[in-house]
Amino acid sequence: QEDFERRFYIPHLTDIFDDAARIPSTFCLKSRRPITEDFANGYPSDEKWNGYVNNNDRVLVKTIHYSSPSSAGAECVDPDCTWVEQWVHRAGPREKIYFKPEEVNAAIVTCGGLCPGLNDVIRQIVITLEIYGVKKIVGIPFGYRGFSDEGIPEMPLSRKVVQNIHLAGGSLLGVSRGGPNVSDIVDSMEERGINMLFVLGGNGTHAGANAIHNECRKRRMRVAVVGVPKTIDNDILLMDKTFGFDTAVEEAQRAINSAYIEAHSAYHGIGIVKLMGRSSGFIAMHASLASGQIDICLIPEVPFHLHGPHGVLRHLNYLLETKGSAVVCVAEGAGQNLLQKTNATDASGNIVLGDIGVYIQQEIKKYFKEVGVPSDVKYIDPTYMIRACRANASDGILCTVLGQNAVHGAFAGYSGITVGICNTHYVYLPIPEVISYPKNVDPNSRMWHRCLTSTGQPDFI
Numbered sequence: 001q002e003d004f005e006r007r008f009y010i011p012h013l014t015d016i017f018d019d020a021a022r023i024p025s026t027f028c029l030k031s032r033r034p035i036t037e038d039f040a041n042g043y044p045s046d047e048k049w050n051g052y053v054n055n056n057d058r059v060l061v062k063t064i065h066y067s068s069p070s071s072a073g074a075e076c077v078d079p080d081c082t083w084v085e086q087w088v089h090r091a092g093p094r095e096k097i098y099f100k101p102e103e104v105n106a107a108i109v110t111c112g113g114l115c116p117g118l119n120d121v122i123r124q125i126v127i128t129l130e131i132y133g134v135k136k137i138v139g140i141p142f143g144y145r146g147f148s149d150e151g152i153p154e155m156p157l158s159r160k161v162v163q164n165i166h167l168a169g170g171s172l173l174g175v176s177r178g179g180p181n182v183s184d185i186v187d188s189m190e191e192r193g194i195n196m197l198f199v200l201g202g203n204g205t206h207a208g209a210n211a212i213h214n215e216c217r218k219r220r221m222r223v224a225v226v227g228v229p230k231t232i233d234n235d236i237l238l239m240d241k242t243f244g245f246d247t248a249v250e251e252a253q254r255a256i257n258s259a260y261i262e263a264h265s266a267y268h269g270i271g272i273v274k275l276m277g278r279s280s281g282f283i284a285m286h287a288s289l290a291s292g293q294i295d296i297c298l299i300p301e302v303p304f305h306l307h308g309p310h311g312v313l314r315h316l317n318y319l320l321e322t323k324g325s326a327v328v329c330v331a332e333g334a335g336q337n338l339l340q341k342t343n344a345t346d347a348s349g350n351i352v353l354g355d356i357g358v359y360i361q362q363e364i365k366k367y368f369k370e371v372g373v374p375s376d377v378k379y380i381d382p383t384y385m386i387r388a389c390r391a392n393a394s395d396g397i398l399c400t401v402l403g404q405n406a407v408h409g410a411f412a413g414y415s416g417i418t419v420g421i422c423n424t425h426y427v428y429l430p431i432p433e434v435i436s437y438p439k440n441v442d443p444n445s446r447m448w449h450r451c452l453t454s455t456g457q458p459d460f461i
């Protein structure tokens with residue numbers, strides 16, 4: 001209980017709003033209930049059922065009991081086991097809301113890079129806002145820049161506008177990196193009268209959203225700022241998965257399969273596929289597991305050598321001898337220690353990574369030339385093709401629920417929160433809690449070991 005209050009308490013606008021301002025929800029659930037007579041025995045009586053989520057409903061963060069300290073995974077539990085019992089807030093529509101729909105002026109903004117599902121989330125936010133009765137909804141074009149750049153008008157949004165946008169990838173609103181400072185963004189929000197802001201983006205965007213939330217509170221503005229985490233890498237703490245990840249893994253199969261066919265059809269063919277994953281190798285690991293066509297999977301969390309008796313190159317030589325071909329899957333952030341450091345950063349201040357895929361390709365070619373073994377190396381980088389895809393079915397559902405819950409959270413008066421899925425339940429989390437550091441693949445985890453079992457690769461150290 002104490003830990004919950006300390007760690008996962010989600011900011012609420014109660015101190016700014018008069019509690020008496022709460023009104024019954026305009027998101028009516030009863031009208032959408034099945035007809036009672038048909039379910040006479042299966043549903044509780046009308047008095048008991050209201051379908052809203054109680055503010056005190058909670059979801060357990062970890063649902064495993066390790067019976068022995070030597071059980072796989074148990075080493076990560078701190079000795080007094082307190083974190084095992086952590087709870088987070090359950091997401092969903094509340095019975096009492098803090099905003100009168102006719103007074104809501106909602107804005108949506110998408111920042112960072114592209115990710116499958118952005119349009120699905122935008123669409124669902126708009127649709128849900130309309131169901132609450134909101135009439136004024138706008139899209140801020142091209143990320144946070146849209147708040148300051150003149151000549152980019154905001155985009156009025158309605159169900160009609162967003163009806164079919166999920167059929168294509170990308171973001172209806174456009175994205176960008178960098179842009180105005182937080183105080184300018186909040187000035188612009190004040191000018192436009194925005195009192196609900198939905199922010200779709202990664203860790204940088206969420207850091208911005210949290211700063212916007214804090215600035216609004218400082219100015220005692222009655223504004224709800226709600227994030228929807230967008231990271232194709234699936235590297236956000238506490239969440240089962242983030243939208244776009246499933247689609248990315250599925251789409252990566254096409255690239256891997258092409259690399260496999262190329263490698264398999266050539267004499268001593270070697271295919272290399274570079275996948276997304278700046279600091280965590282979830283996409284590479286899951287794509288390797290899903291495809292069953294990868295011989296070597298390289299991720300940022302697990303160091304490796306290319307050269308030397310236990311290096312990747314020696315193993316590739318062995319694979320050519322024994323199998324005749326090989327396929328390597330490498331995450332973009334893997335092996336950065338092998339590359340020349342540059343201090344280049346993008347407009348948002350993120351470090352520009354060296355291209356590990358190209359480097360590995362060159363080193364493989366060089367190595368086989370030196371040892372006098374013929375080889376035929378093909379390199380595929382499907383990054384932009386994957387990011388631009390439309391969401392698959394499972395991501396489509398995830399986006400839909402996240403979008404709806406973002407709106408429920410804002411109406412409930414929460415701000416500085418983000419939405420996610422935790423142990424199959426949808427939850428609200430305080431933003432700082434999920435962006436304090438990226439979630440990584442644990443090299444001691446069962447999943448990574450399953451991946452190694454599947455590829456058959458040794459340690460490259």
Ligand code: ATP
Nearest residue numbers: 111112113144177178201202203204205207208348
């Ligand atoms: P991606 O996963 O695609 O990198 P991201 O949200 O991390 O998504 P960034 O380009 O890092 O993408 O940031 C998006 C926006 O957030 C930019 O407009 C940037 O200026 C802003 N931003 C980043 N970090 C902060 C921060 N610490 N405080 C305020 N704003 C920030």
Ligand code: MG
Nearest residue numbers: 112202203204
């Ligand atoms: Mg980022």
